[in-house]
Amino acid sequence: MGLPKARIVPLAVAGATAVAVAVGGGVWWTGKQKFETTDNAFVQADKVSVASLVDGYVAQVLVGDNQPVKAGQLLVRIDPAAIEAKLAQARANAAASEAAILAVDDKARLERALIAQKAAGVESARAEANLAQAELDRYGRLAREGWVSSQRAQTARAGQEQANAAVAQARATLEAERQAAASLNSARAQSEAQAAAARAAVEQTRIDLTRTEVRAPVDGVVGARGVRVGQYVRPGGALMSIVPLGDAYIVANFKETQVSRLRIGQPVEIHADAFGKQTIRGRIDSFAPATGSEFALIPVENAVGNFTKIAQRLPVRIAVDRKQPLAGALRPGLSVKVKVAVTENTGPSFAEASVLPSRVTAH
CATH class of the missing domain: 1.10.287 (Helix Hairpins)
Known part of the structure; x- marks a missing residue:
């Protein structure tokens, strides 16, 4: 005698759910073994602040906002x-x-x-x-x-x-x-x-x-342009910033429980919401010398009686492969998600990279 239909449907749903959970868990476990991921990652670039080295009135401003410029290109002319x-x-x-x-x-x-x-x-x-x-x-x-x-x-x-x-x-x-x-x-x-x-x-x-002719120190794109014709400028006063988009890189903040599996040179997949489902390739370039909290203006003081351990995050610099079409489209400040293939045994690990300087000094 078969089971009533009222019981067959719930059992079928439960079985399908169990299978889905098992498959999903297996996929998750497999991916966990092969990859380390984080969405606490951002695009950065070593932007250059362009300032006047002499005082005087601005006679010409030869670039506009968001304009690409080349190193040595004339940006501003001060009345000489x-x-x-x-x-x-x-x-x-x-x-x-x-x-x-x-x-x-x-x-x-x-x-x-x-x-x-x-x-x-x-x-x-x-x-x-x-x-x-x-x-x-x-x-x-x-x-x-x-x-x-x-x-x-x-x-x-x-x-x-x-x-x-x-x-x-x-x-x-x-x-x-x-x-x-x-x-x-x-x-x-x-x-x-x-x-x-x-x-x-x-x-x-x-x-x-x-120096009355202010020129671009690097290739990049003009941003934060605050200089105008007729403005009186003084030495050291910021006129604009130049962002070298071609030299953008990723800073991913991994938990301290993740960095033990990371090695310099490991390949990285980078996903940015701004580019949809397109993937950008990169590799781990270096590890920061301290956690992000150590560089805060007010470092966290843990010498208290009610201490609760919280996993700290270590900034990891990821270099972007410049041969890709989207490499030059990254904008500093964009949030990205990175996935590191930790199964590849390339350069030194986090622990090995941390002791390299002392070894060099010893020699």
């Missing part, structure tokens, strides 16, 4: 009039400093000529002194023999003393000229230092003039 005037003044100061060096050199040549003249004066005074000494000797001998008066001998002595004084004066004048010439060395060194400072000022002003 004020810096051009400073450059002209700096060049004039440099020319004056160079002229000061030439003036010291001219004075040094004049001093050398004066030294030669004073040296000749010393020789002339010495010759006069020798002549006066000879006259004194002759008239002194004649005076002792009575051939000339003592007054004449005294006159010769006075002439000899005057000649000696002239020699001393000539030597003093020569020494003064030599001291003056020596002082020109320090004067020239000072003038050279001033000229070097003036040339440096010219170069700095020339650099500032080139």
